[in-house]
Amino acid sequence: MRIADFALERYFARWEFAVEHLLCASDVEGWSLADLLATADPETRTLWDGLRLGYTDTLGHPLLRTQIAGLYENASADDVLVVAGPQEAIFLLSHALLEPGDHAVVAWPAYQSLHEVARSLGADVTLVELREADGWRLDPDEIRRALRPETRVVVVNAPHNPTGMLPSHAEWRAVAGLCADAGVHLLSDEVYRYLEADPADRLAAGCDALDRGVSIGGMSKSFAMAGLRIGWIATRDRGLLDRCARLKDYTTICASAPSEVLALMGLRARGAVIERSRAIVAENRTLFEWFVEGSEGRFAWVRPRGGSIAFPRLVADESIDAFAAALLEEEGVLLVPGSVFGHPGNHFRVGFGRAGFVAGLERLAAFAERRYG
Ligand SMILES: Cc1ncc(COP(=O)(O)O)c(C=O)c1O
Missing domain, CATH: 3.40.640.10 (Type I PLP-dependent aspartate aminotransferase-like (Major domain))
Known part of the structure; x- marks a missing residue:
């Protein structure tokens, strides 16, 4: 079977565990094993202990x-x-x-x-x-x-x-x-x-x-x-x-x-699991909304109707590939430029699921301010 490389997965294979701030992950901050085991009922506890x-x-x-x-x-x-x-x-x-x-x-x-x-x-x-x-x-x-x-x-x-x-x-x-x-x-x-x-x-x-x-x-x-x-x-x-x-x-x-x-x-x-995920995503999505609103038009987005990610656009007169490369180099913050999806626009993927989102977002904001301010 001949199949093209999976550009997004190659990109994550290179960077996911090498960067300080992963601002583009699509998953939600993973549960710890200990926290999950604490939710076990007698049946699943028995399954686990006797596995x-x-x-x-x-x-x-x-x-x-x-x-x-x-x-x-x-x-x-x-x-x-x-x-x-x-x-x-x-x-x-x-x-x-x-x-x-x-x-x-x-x-x-x-x-x-x-x-x-x-x-x-x-x-x-x-x-x-x-x-x-x-x-x-x-x-x-x-x-x-x-x-x-x-x-x-x-x-x-x-x-x-x-x-x-x-x-x-x-x-x-x-x-x-x-x-x-x-x-x-x-x-x-x-x-x-x-x-x-x-x-x-x-x-x-x-x-x-x-x-x-x-x-x-x-x-x-x-x-x-x-x-x-x-x-x-x-x-x-x-x-x-x-x-x-x-x-x-x-x-x-x-x-x-x-x-x-x-x-x-x-x-x-799943009640508690989903509630936790929704809370993390909602908080980070709001923080990002404030970032876009305060960006003086340098960034634009369509507010996502669902999911843990969005596909905003860099409006400033620079390619998102160049911007993302410099952001990575100078601040250790990872975005996914739209080109990784084969998309020709100036968009990038941002992910709201991770706990350290605010620290990465602050770096992004400071970087954009330095670059265009
Ligand atoms: C839309 C969509 N489908 C499927 C997958 C694959 O999920 P997994 O990597 O957990 O197999 C992903 C992962 O990012 C995804 O975004």
């Missing part, structure tokens, strides 16, 4: 699958496959759904694997562009126009990385309706679900919205446990789930035994 480090059930621990199914309206444990992080879900689903000559429609800019794996399989990919001028809105009409007889899947990530886009309920119903009418799968990447700025905007999950709807979820972002490397696929299309399970025999076979038990604890404590 044996053998292989696990390839479909996922039955209790974990049941717990995940409980996140959805219309799913049972048999509609859930546990995988080694949402990234594996994208890989398996792309392989299960697409072959040369097939067509995929993907909202863009995007987390690269959402279109790159499809391309590597010989599928033709139409990118439906989100534009800042439209408030990064996803236009169902553009999706409709992109559909072809050979379209197999429409791919949407919402809340969206990197823009924070979140369709309205009506727009989402329209997208689901288009997919149902065309008989194509809707691959809904929901790793930022529960981080909607207004919880009333939380969308119906893909697997609930239509028979061929597929939800990708995981512990990494809203659940603040990226290190568990636990994700899942939820869909009522049992044939598709079975194909993914067979492909998984060639990737990871089964999930990590300790991680499955810890994910079960995290999901059982």
Whole structure:
């Protein structure tokens, strides 16, 4: 298989653990093991204390699958496959759904694997562009126009990385309706679900919205446990789930035994887990809003409707690549320039999930003041 480098992941591989201030992470400050274990109920405590480090059930621990199914309206444990992080879900689903000559429609800019794996399989990919001028809105009409007889899947990530886009309920119903009418799968990447700025905007999950709807979820972002490397696929299309399970025999076979038990604890404590994540993100998002408002027009943004990130724009007359490189060099602060997403604008990704956000933001503000003040 030939596949292009994953630019964002290469960028993080180079910088994530080398910089002082990570101002662009998409995950939420990770839980400590001790704090998570303190949430255990008698059943999960017994599972943890008696854990044996053998292989696990390839479909996922039955209790974990049941717990995940409980996140959805219309799913049972048999509609859930546990995988080694949402990234594996994208890989398996792309392989299960697409072959040369097939067509995929993907909202863009995007987390690269959402279109790159499809391309590597010989599928033709139409990118439906989100534009800042439209408030990064996803236009169902553009999706409709992109559909072809050979379209197999429409791919949407919402809340969206990197823009924070979140369709309205009506727009989402329209997208689901288009997919149902065309008989194509809707691959809904929901790793930022529960981080909607207004919880009333939380969308119906893909697997609930239509028979061929597929939800990708995981512990990494809203659940603040990226290190568990636990994700899942939820869909009522049992044939598709079975194909993914067979492909998984060639990737990871089964999930990590300790991680499955810890994910079960995290999901059982999800009220507190989500509340903590939402509080961190909300505070940092407000701090960033003040920064933009006080920047005398040097920065502009569309306030994200959801997720842990945003895609603001450097308005000053300088490329964001040059600005970000100098900021990194002089202040040890990391942003993700839009070019890492293959995006031509002067945007950058900023992430609100981390505890040290304010210190990095102060450095960014001081740097911008020195540079343009
Ligand atoms: C939209 C989206 N989907 C999937 C993933 C992959 O998640 P993980 O790295 O936890 O597998 C990410 C990670 O950034 C993401 O932003």
